[in-house]
Amino acid sequence: MRITKRTNIAMRVLMFCGAHEGVLVTKAMVAEKCNTSESHLAQVIYKLAQLGYLYTQRGRSGGFTLARPMAEIVIGDIFREFESEQHNLECFADGDNTCPLVKGCRLRLTLKEALEAFYNRLDKETLDNLVCGNTALLELFVMPSCHSTRPLRTGTDRG
Amino acid sequence: MRITKRTNIAMRVLMFCGAHEGVLVTKAMVAEKCNTSESHLAQVIYKLAQLGYLYTQRGRSGGFTLARPMAEIVIGDIFREFESEQHNLECFADGDNTCPLVKGCRLRLTLKEALEAFYNRLDKETLDNLVCGNTALLELFVMPSCHSTRPLRTGTDRG
16 A cells, blocks of 8 residues: 555644644745655645644745644544545546446455554544654754744653 | 555456356456456466465466465455555655654554554455355356356355
C-alpha cells in the first residue's frame, strides 16, 4: 500500500505547526525543514485550512498556525481526508471501475474492512502524541530565523 | 492508500484458479476473463509459483493450477508478499529515505502498526472464502473453451 505524497506533506505541515504552536509560520520555513516544494505545500495548506486544521493570515507578516489544539487533531481523520482524494484500488472507483469481476468479487468488502482497521489504528493517535515531548523532532524543526513569540514545545508535556 | 497492480492481478489469478480447481488454465484464459495483459500476468504467475501457490506445467498442453488447497491460501500472506515489493511510504524505504524528519518522527511506528492492522484483517480471509459458493464469480469465469476434467466449484460448499 502506498500513502500519497499529499498525506505525507500534510502530516509534516501539522507536525511543524505543532512544534511551533502559537506562532505564525510560513511556507518557506516548512519547505526548508520538511523537504517539500512550496507549490505542493500551498495546495495542502489550503486544504488543511478549509478543513479547519489551520488558521492562515495573509499579508507580508502572514503565515499559518494550528487552528485547534493538538490533542483534538486525530491522525486517522487527516489520513481519511487526504487518502480519499484517490481511490485505493480499482474496486473502490465507483464511477470508473473497469474490473470485470466486480459483480462477483468478495475481496472488495474484505478490503474495505481492512482499510477501516488501518484508519482505526490511526484514530488512536493525535498530533499531540506525535509532537509533545518529542525533543528529537523539535531539534530538527528549530528555525533560527523564526521570530517566535513562544518557544518550541519541549520537555515531557506529552498528552 | 493504493494497492499495487501486481497484488490486484495476483488476486485475480488466484480467484480464477480457485474457480477452476484441479484444471490447468492458461495465461490467455486469465487475461481474457480478468482484463489483464499476458505480460503482466507472466510476472505474477512466476512469483506465485515461486512462492508455492501455483503449480505450472510447461509445454503445448501446459498451464497452471493451484498448488495447495484454497483453505490454506491466506489473503493477508498474498498481500504481504506483493505489497512488500514497493515501500508504502518514504518512512519505510530504509536504504532510500530522504525524509528530513526520520530521526524525530513518531508517525513511522504508528503507521507500521496501522499497516499490521490492515494485514491482520486480511489474514482472516482465505481464497476458499472468496471463491467457494460464490456463484456470481463462477458465472463470470465460465470458459466455454476450457476443457476441464472437473466442473467449476459451485453451490454452497464454502469452506
